[in-house]
Amino acid sequence: MSELQVNKPIFPPIRACIFDVDGLLINSEDIYTEIYNNILHSYGKPSLPWSIKAKQQSRGRSGMLQLLDWAQLPISYDEWTAKVSAQYALFKDCKPLPGVSELLSNLSRSNTHIAIASSATTKTFAIKTSHLPFITSACPQECRVFDDDPAMSETKKKPMPDVFLLALGRINEHLGPGEGELKPEECLVFEDSVAGVEAGREGRG
Known part of the structure; x- marks a missing residue:
């Protein structure tokens, strides 16, 4: 009796990681x-x-x-x-969650693009992470999208995917020479909330 052939999905290489902040990178x-x-x-x-x-x-x-x-x-x-x-x-007094420092370091060394897409404001992010430089150094300023970003509005908040798509757009605006534009399926979203997971899934189209 021959074994059944299972069609496994083929995923493209991950070229970027987009992170929520609260409850995901820090406590x-x-x-x-x-x-x-x-x-x-x-x-x-x-x-x-x-x-x-x-x-x-x-x-x-x-x-x-x-x-x-x-x-x-x-x-x-x-x-x-x-x-x-x-x-x-x-x-x-915010502390990084276990493994976050090592993960961001490994991604940076692998030249994976890193962005932040958070429901926090720019001000609260600064308060929460000013003593955690490994977070701010891993993600360029231009690749961060927060709740008070001019491009955001109440109707675009999670579980809508806009914050992740904006972050992807910011990455694409700052690609290096010879880098092709990133597609949503080449991005991995890290989330801890129900609304955030829904937004990440919607962002794939």
Whole structure:
């Protein structure tokens, strides 16, 4: 009896890696949870459950509004974000997740293009990573896309793929001599949130 032949998909070589930041490169999602719980507890509310955080994570204003709807706090969205911003100093203690330093180093040595596509703002990224130079040195400034990028808007946030496609576009704008344009299928997206994974998959077209 002959063995069944299984058609295996053939993937092109990976020429670029696009990274989310929070909860992926650094432990900042743990700190976000700490901040959210500090606010919730100050109003006598329970800690944030994962079922709610998973719906909020990486979804911008719409995700945060889902959290506030669950919490039923007597404050507005703007008041909530102000209370979160007041605790940003906690992000100065962010630590890299296991293996991140080695991964970025290996990718840099292999001449793989590296970009960042994050729902964080430029300001919070700086706070979270200013003491982690191996992250900022691995990814060129021109290949970073954040929530406050002029090309982003609320309608383009994850799970829409725009942030990853923008990052890919930035890579292609800064290719070296003789390098052919990168296609989405030649990029590997690293994500930790449900919305981010959905965005990465959508970006393949």
